[in-house]
Amino acid sequence: MTKTVLLTLGRLPKALELARALGGLGARVLIAEPFALHVCRASRSVERCFRVPAPNTDPVAYLDAVEKIIRAEKVDILVPVSEEALHVTRLASRLPENCVIFGPDHQQIVRLHDKLLFNRQAARLGLAVPETFEGHTPEADALALRSDYIVKPQHGCSGIGISLRRQASPLTTADRAPGMIVQTRLPGRHVSSFTIARNGKVLRTVLYTGLIHSGTVSVCFERVDDCPHAQRWVEHFVEAENYSGFISFDFIEDENGIAQAIECNPRLTSGIHFADPDALARLVMFPEQSNEVELRPSRRFQEAHTALLQVYGSVFRPGEFYRRLKAFLTSKDVLFRVSDPLPFLLFTPLSWPVLRQALTGTSLGTAATRDIVWTEMGPADSNGAKDQL
Numbered sequence: 495m496t497k498t499v500l501l502t503l504g505r506l507p508k509a510l511e512l513a514r515a516l517g518g519l520g521a522r523v524l525i526a527e528p529f530a531l532h533v534c535r536a537s538r539s540v541e542r543c544f545r546v547p548a549p550n551t552d553p554v555a556y557l558d559a560v561e562k563i564i565r566a567e568k569v570d571i572l573v574p575v576s577e578e579a580l581h582v583t584r585l586a587s588r589l590p591e592n593c594v595i596f597g598p599d600h601q602q603i604v605r606l607h608d609k610l611l612f613n614r615q616a617a618r619l620g621l622a623v624p625e626t627f628e629g630h631t632p633e634a635d636a637l638a639l640r641s642d643y644i645v646k647p648q649h650g651c652s653g654i655g656i657s658l659r660r661q662a663s664p665l666t667t668a669d670r671a672p673g674m675i676v677q678t679r680l681p682g683r684h685v686s687s688f689t690i691a692r693n694g695k696v697l698r699t700v701l702y703t704g705l706i707h708s709g710t711v712s713v714c715f716e717r718v719d720d721c722p723h724a725q726r727w728v729e730h731f732v733e734a735e736n737y738s739g740f741i742s743f744d745f746i747e748d749e750n751g752i753a754q755a756i757e758c759n760p761r762l763t764s765g766i767h768f769a770d771p772d773a774l775a776r777l778v779m780f781p782e783q784s785n786e787v788e789l790r791p792s793r794r795f796q797e798a799h800t801a802l803l804q805v806y807g808s809v810f811r812p813g814e815f816y817r818r819l820k821a822f823l824t825s826k827d828v829l830f831r832v833s834d835p836l837p838f839l840l841f842t843p844l845s846w847p848v849l850r851q852a853l854t855g856t857s858l859g860t861a862a863t864r865d866i867v868w869t870e871m872g873p874a875d876s877n878g879a880k881d882q883l
Contacts, residue, residue: 497779498522498567502560502582503575504534504543505848505862507797507828508762510837512573512778514539515771521779524567526560528865529847533829536836536844542567548865549581556581561588569593573778577651579761580604580868596778597739598760606741606760607868610648610675619734621727622754624746629665629674638665642679645669649868651759652859653710680746680754685721686712687743688765689728690777690787694736696729697777698787700768705794705821706801711859713804714796714821717768717789721745724753731755740766767795767828794825799841800858801825 499516503509504525510533513523517539524541525534528548535543546559560582564572572589573596574582583600597603605611613626627633629645637643639662646656657669658679669676689699701721704712724745732741742763745753766774770788777784805822808814829838842849851861 496520496522497570498524499571499573499778500524500526500560500563500567500569501534501573501575502526502578503532503866504540505529505532505845506576507533508764508766509575510534510537511766511771511828512575512762512774513537514831514834515775516778518771519775519779521775524563524569526563528556531844531846533837533841533844536840538834538836549578550865550867550869553581557585557588561585564593565590571596571778573597575762576866577761577863577868578866580607581866598737602735602737603760604868606735606758608648609646609650609677609757612758613677615735616731616755619730621730622723622752624678624680624754624756626675626677629676630670630672634669634676635665637676637678638663644677644679645674646677648673648675651867652863654857654860654863654867656710677756680748680756682746682748685718685724685745685747685753686715686763686765687724687728687745688763688768689732689741689743690769690774691732691737691739691741692777692781693738694733696732697785698769698789699725699728700765700789701725702765702768705825706796706804706818708800708804709857709859712764713800714818714825715764715794716821716825717793721747721751721753723747723751727753727755764795764828768792792826794821795828796822796825797829798822798825798827799829 499521501509504527513534517523522541523539525543526546528546530545534540544563547555549556580603583603586595613623616623625637642661643659685701685703687699687701690697701724702715702717704715706714740762742759743755744757745755747753768789770790773787777787801822805818808818848861852858
């Protein structure tokens with residue numbers, strides 16, 4: 495029996511990766527997206543796209559629109575893709591009996607998305623994390639005096655609002671605003687993880703590191719297999735949280751191989767590109783039948799359009815230019831596929847809603863997420879998930 499799957503974002507390559515995987519296994523794939531143009535619109539794997547209001551400008555209308563699609567199209571599985579997941583999970587108690595949300599419930603996803611609450615939970619579990627304090631506290635002032643540090647929003651995403659500071663640089667008034675946190679800046683290798691889990695059991699974790707970055711966002715990345723401490727860290731946390739769904743962490747690994755988690759992303763990230771598409775789709779569509787997710791043979795992936803811009807941007811820095819060019823020439827593009835060519839060929843015009851904002855000086859990260867980011871403070875809603883993975 496064909497299953498209908500609704501993805502709640504279509505503008506990002508990771509959404510296209512999931513849509514192609516699901517479509518390849520026979521799913522009827524739908525997209526709900528605030529942008530009129532997006533990369534998934536051109537994919538042969540997507541049957542239909544629906545334009546919906548932006549969740550952080552009109553959350554009530556957004557949830558009503560998504561629920562209407564679910565009921566009208568008889569959606570079986572609802573899969574949040576990115577930051578909009580924090581909004582989408584509020585629908586749990588409103589879903590028809592036949593529809594399930596793939597992933598954690600609203601309370602859990604909001605708590606883990608919160609960089610301060612996540613840090614506190616990991617510390618309680620005895621896991622390695624950097625010192626982190628609210629920006630207005632005396633502890634934050636003391637931290638700023640004794641080490642290099644980072645200031646960032648408690649509910650930030652895509653590197654938006656992050657500021658790197660040297661030791662003894664005084665905290666500003668903006669740093670002390672509600673929702674800002676101060677965290678020790680750790681030296682070492684930046685390693686990201688992407689995990690697929692069910693009921694507290696890790697089905698697959700892949701670790702990777704960025705080779706080319708656009709701002710703080712990696713647009714070309716390579717799988718790494720030499721960070722066992724991060725692997726164990728993830729397994730411990732997932733088990734303690736009894737987590738189900740996609741979850742990702744950013745780590746800093748020191749010279750002794752100790753990895754400290756600087757933040758958690760309880761959603762899809764670029765690590766999805768390393769997962770075998772068929773295994774990934776089976777897990778989403780038939781979780782009761784799937785217990786293992788294999789990895790694709792390629793070790794390097796990139797979003798080539800954005801990566802190439804970063805290569806060009808370093809042309810007057812020869813060392814950096816050749817390093818980026820080598821990474822670009824040896825990495826597999828995540829958009830191009832002979833059997834589904836239009837997302838790659840039309841990526842620039844389909845990205846116009848993002849590019850239009852970038853032309854006015856807005857960063858690409860902000861332009862791609864400003865209408866879906868979670869902006870609410872305080873405790874999570876009381877609504878629990880009707881069903882989980």
